[in-house]
Amino acid sequence: MVWFETILVVLTLLTGFIWLLDKLFLAKRRAARSGLLDDEPVLVDYSRAFFPVLAIVLILRSFIAEPYKIPSASMMPNLLIGDFILVNKFAYGLRLPINNKKFISIGEPKRGDVVVFKPPHDPENNWIKRVIGLPGDRISFQGNTLTVNGQAMTYKMLGTYTGRGVAQGTDSAALLEEDLPGRTHKVLEGLDNLVGAGEWEVPAGYYFVMGDNRDNSEDGRLWPEVSPKDGSPIPNHNFLPEKDLRGKAFLIWLNCEGWFCKGSFDASRIGTKIQ
Known part of the structure; x- marks a missing residue:
């Protein structure tokens, strides 16, 4: 959170x-006045103790990896409700904390990457989706079939999905394997519920993102044209601006539900690589 x-x-x-x-000025003055080098005020003592810890956390969280x-x-x-994940913060370039401004360019998202970002209509919160369209791509989603640049994706039926924990009740969804160019992955589709049909062409500097749970995802297909806060128009509202990327999700390090993991706990998901 911001x-x-x-x-x-x-x-x-x-x-x-x-x-x-204190190091440059105040300590010398205290020593000259009292003759004691270790006569530190409490505020200085706490600052000296906490600064290295805070600096390390800030560097790790801002430039290496951040938990979500x-x-x-x-x-x-x-990805299931209750998964704790790590996000690579340098995969798409180093960015300043708070304003997220990129100051070193390293790489760009690839089709199929799972990314964390702040959507244009909800800039206070972090969201997570999969990159489907790159700049210049033509995307179509009709009848639960995804088409990229005129090529319809192929699907392999894996069966009916069985929900776990708080996801129980999704047992009517079909579990399929989608052959997205560059990243084969699993998706869920409702058997009788079609959501988010449309066609889009991705502008330069933007990406088109979708959730893997195709009928239960508020993604680029459904993002609003105006800001919910002030009603101002959102340019290219169906697309994720490159400047709003936070990083690439790459690992599940814990799964539990409820405060302090008092709900269900799934040790089998620890260390799972995000595909």
């Missing part, structure tokens, strides 16, 4: 400034 990132940056800068100020928890069923069957 507020957590802001607090982390502010605390890191504040404790670092206090520690440096999956809150919804939109990426089932590959």
